[in-house]
Amino acid sequence: MRLLGKDAEGTSWLLSQDECGLLVSMLRLPPGPRSAPRLSLAARKLQALGGVELADELEAHRASTRRRLQDLLEHAPGADTVEGDAPGRLLRLSGTDFELFLQVLNDVRLAAWERLGHPNPPEPPDDLSTGTPEFRFWFELVVASRVQGFLLSAAFPG
Secondary structure: OEEEEEEOOEEEEEEEHHHHHHHHHHHHOOOOOOOOOOOOHHHHHHHHHHHHHHHHHHHHHHHHHHHHHHHHHHOOOEEOOOOOOOOEEEEEEEHHHHHHHHHHHHHHHHHHHHHOOOOOOOOOOOOOOOOOHHHHHHHHHHHHHHHHHHHHHHHOOO
C-alpha cells in the first residue's frame, strides 16, 4: 500500500491485489460482539431511556461504514505498474472516506482487542495456532493496527 498523492479532495493509494483482497476479507468477517461501555450515572439513566434504540443505530452505522469501505475497495479500478510496483488497485479516498477508513479500522482493532481480553502488549503469542478462534482476532488486531498506522503516517508525515 503506497500513498500516490494527496490534494484538497483527498488521497490516492496504490494497493496490491493481495492487500486489497486482505482488507476486503477482513471487512467481510461478521463483526464480533463489543463489550458494554462503562457509563456514568447520568449515562446509565439515558441508556435506560433509549439505550436499545441508540445501540441499534450505532450497530447500523458501523455496518454501513464497513459496507462503504468494502465497496470502495471492491470497486477500486485496476492500476498498471507504477514506478516498479506490481499491478494493483487505485483507491481514491475523499477526506470523509479517509476518516471512515480509519474509523472502521479502529472499530475492528478495538473489537478484536476486547475479544482477546485486552492484551498488553497487543502482540500475538508465539504458540498461536491457525485452528483457534483467537487466530482470527489476532489477524484482525494486527492487520487493522498496521494499516491504520500506515495510513496515518503516510498521509500525515512528521
